[in-house]
Amino acid sequence: EAGVVQSPRYKIIEKKQPVAFWCNPISGHNTLYWYLQNLGQGPELLIRYENEEAVDDSQLPKDRFSAERLKGVDSTLKIQPAELGDSAVYLCASSLRSPLRTSGDLGTDTQYFGPGTRLTVL
Amino acid sequence: QKEVEQNSGPLSVPEGAIASLNCTYSDRGSQSFFWYRQYSGKSPELIMSIYSNGDKEDGRFTAQLNKASQYVSLLIRDSQPSDSATYLCAVKGGIYNQGGKLIFGQGTELSVKP
Numbered sequence: 001e002a003g004v005v006q007s008p009r010y011k012i013i014e015k016k017q018p019v020a021f022w023c024n025p026i027s028g029h030n031t032l033y034w035y036l037q038n039l040g041q042g043p044e045l046l047i048r049y050e051n052e053e054a055v056d057d058s059q060l061p062k063d064r065f066s067a068e069r070l071k072g073v074d075s076t077l078k079i080q081p082a083e084l085g086d087s088a089v090y091l092c093a094s095s096l097r098s099p100l101r102t103s104g105d106l107g108t109d110t111q112y113f114g115p116g117t118r119l120t121v122l
Numbered sequence: 123q124k125e126v127e128q129n130s131g132p133l134s135v136p137e138g139a140i141a142s143l144n145c146t147y148s149d150r151g152s153q154s155f156f157w158y159r160q161y162s163g164k165s166p167e168l169i170m171s172i173y174s175n176g177d178k179e180d181g182r183f184t185a186q187l188n189k190a191s192q193y194v195s196l197l198i199r200d201s202q203p204s205d206s207a208t209y210l211c212a213v214k215g216g217i218y219n220q221g222g223k224l225i226f227g228q229g230t231e232l233s234v235k236p
Contacts, residue, residue: 033223040130042210042226043166056223091165111224113165 002026006092012120018080021117021120024093024104025073032069033111034077035091049075050097082121089116125149126213128227136235141198143178145211148192153215155187155194160208160229171210201234208232 006118013019018106025032030051034045046065051072064083069075079086085088093111135141139148139192144158154173158166172178172185172194184197194213198205 041228042126042212043224047221048223102133110168110206113167116165 004092004094004112005115005116006090008117009115010118010120012122013082014122015084016081018078019082019119020076020078021090021119023075023094023114025075025091025092026096026112029094029096029112030072031095031097032075033093033095034067034075035093035113037089037091037116039088039089046077047076079119082119084121087119087121089118091116124227125225126211126227128209128211128230130228131231133230134233134235135201136199137203139201139234141201141205141232141234142195143196143198143209143211143232145195145227146193147211147213147225149216150189150192151211151216152189152192152213154213154223155185156212156214157183157185157194157196158210158226160210162207166210167187179210198232201232203234203236204232206232 004026007022011019032049034046036046037043045059046052047060047067049069052069065079067077092114095111128145156168157170159169160166168186168206170180170183172187175189176185178185182199186195194211196209210222210229211227214224
């Protein structure tokens with residue numbers, strides 16, 4: 001089974017330029033996540049999709065960041081314009097969210113991460 | 123106070139020893155707990171999940187959860203150099219996180235010396 005695919009793997013741009021990242025989740029996974037990971041830190045959620053709907057975008061800086069998930073499969077994350085502080089790794093993850101409850105589990109929705117896109121803003 | 127806290131390390135252990143990684147969380151209502159391993163330059167990979175108090179064993183890995191004390195730990199027995207990585211603790215659910223998103227700690231870097 002193919003994993004989460006992301007492209008590009010690396011991107012170097014100058015500040016104020018736009019940039020876009022693409023993610024193809026694991027086939028059949030209805031939930032898709034975009035995370036930002038700074039060096040030496042854990043991933044932080046930017047946005048979560050359930051199918052086509054963005055159900056949690058509270059941490060997405062909406063003045064410069066946007067995301068879409070057309071048809072509930074692939075997703076793109078865009079930054080326009082990029083700033084120096086946006087340099088980080090952008091991770092996409094997907095899961096198959098199930099209503100099954102087992103021993104307090106909120107659902108069997110293990111998140112599988114893609115390889116990430118390392119963005120450098122100069 | 124950070125929602126999920128880990129010692130950043132590095133934690134250095136000799137090959138064959140037990141590595142003990144700890145994590146505390148602030149939201150008492152948290153329900154699901156995960157350990158991810160992340161090699162340098164790679165993406166996080168799930169290695170353990172735990173939902174109930176007590177121990178859960180999987181091969182050389184044991185996760186321990188104590189909800190009353192709000193901590194979760196990961197033990198790695200017979201540590202190998204290939205276990206050298208950053209270990210991320212993640213928590214889901216809770217009073218202040220009812221949307222179910224994963225909240226990660228900053229990770230603990232583990233180095234296993236041959």
